[in-house]
Amino acid sequence: MTIWSHLHAADVPAWTELTNLLARVDRTEEFYDAEDLAEELSEHGFTAERDSWALWEGDQLVGYGQLRVRESHDGEVKIYLAGGIHPDYRRRGLGQQLMDQMEARGVEVAQERHRGAPAVWAVSGGVEGASVRPMLERRGYAIVRYWNEMKRWVTDEPVTVPEVDAVLISPTDEHQEATRLAHNEAFRDHWGAGPRSVAEWSDTWTARSNRMPLSTLALGADGSVLAYVLVGQWVPEEAYINLVGTVPTARGRGLAHAALLRTVSLAHGYDYVALDVDSASLTGATRLYEKAGFAQAKVTCSYHRALPAIP
Template identity: 40%
Template sequence: MTRTPLTLEDAPALTALLNRIDAADDLGEPAEIPSIRELLTMPGLDLERDTLAVRDEEALIGFTVVDVHTSLDRDERVRCQLMGGVDPSRRRQGLGASLFAWAEERAAQLAAERHSAEAEAVFRAAGGRDPDLDAGEDAPLTGGAGVRPLLESRGYRRARSWLVMLRELPGAALPEIEREQVRVSAPADEDSEATRLAHLAAFADHWGSAPVSAERWNRWWFSHTARRELASIALDADGTVLAYVIASEDKPGVLHIALVGTRPEARGRGLARAVLARTLAAAAETGYASAELEVDAESLTGATRLYDALGFARDAVYATFEKPVGRLV
């Protein structure tokens, strides 16, 4: 076996590896080559230094990607996201542990390069989907949750739960929304920065959130999976974006509501409901069979109540695991 950085030419092999992992772990998140190319060219990611691939001769059998945020999060911490996976046929051979060890070392190094030594860092990793309530104690972990024993052995603990919520389309009639001199429409290309600024304001008080750069935001905004005609923004008379929905299509026929936010000063006016209602109605007219979203189970803004009221039903729970690593000195 050899260990080398990922390259852009690895996009097809990495897509195939992720789809083998998806099938084995029952993730329901198939990968496509264009999306993996976007990942590998993500602004701020240095493939040579921030990725590692394990190969058996020419076959890609494992990888990790380290993504250290350039801004501190709400709690003044450096957020270090560790991503990766091992081919299902090559698990329980120590590859996952060795990839994690490399990723943690690189994350600590990169965090120190980007931030003051006085800053505190936190390693974060996906913990997969919770088992079904009716699954027996001896049932195998699926939905990517098989990584949890490895995470826990390395000092990670569950930090947050995320609800996946689904709504069939067209579904029940959507409520009429009084817009109070606010215009709700699909955003245009030139609305990207105004919507990013609204997002920064909307998520400033959310757990784990850190300001996203214009460069990264534009990567999402113009992603090949983005469905901007189905996104929605609420504009006041001055053209300020007060609330927004960002939408994408990651699985055929399913509209993914990637982001929903309202500026703090505009909360309580039904604007999130208005932009969501427009997006859902437009998706139904376009022919989408369903819409899905993920929401923080402990959201301070009562988002779960809003989604319940709009006909979303809770489908699954996913976990984020963290390991605080203290100051960078």
């Protein structure tokens, strides 16, 4: 008999085990340490008792779900649904039941926080052939975006960082707010992106996975953040670039390119540097990364389904 509850701190070891199993079976390669998942339970705007689900068979965690909410710059609300079912317990209707509960909670959140705003449920479709895709399509979801995961292998060859009209440095805590403001400005014209509040950005900036010594800021003469590359680490061999951006007024000056290469030059001891990019980016981000030596490793997709109108 499956027992339904919510994720708690005591569940983190079992949650970690299931998450990393799914990363292998579903070929997402999204691995997490227990400490990283524990942080997610205290994220701003997330209440585990209402926004998470845990499915148990005896003392084994066989499924979990999470819900997060973000508002886009265009006013659309995105309700992100994430989770998974242990491969030995699939095709028993648990995934459908989990989606039913997460979608219902999404409607509640839209009513509570964003009444009258257009809203969508958003779910990752994983890689081609992922078992979740047929289920999502039966529920009325459709692919809205493809994402390119790109990698650059770290070698002994020196990395040349071009000179630019900016100072390239690794960020410190004093740059937290300036980088938040730069990010909100840089991503204003990016599909699906939304403004980060001070509290949300604090979660991002202070996460244990961050690797600020590998990250790079491009500062103007007045000390303002013009471009940034922020790096995290979840597995020993990979330096993962979480965010890359340039404020609109500084685009076309090669700042992000130089910042990327500086970060690559600092990635000694890693096998490769990786990132994900919107395949239809209006700023030509894929070309930027290819110029910096990155090559496509795999493709994932995002599914959306519009919520019914909420008066």
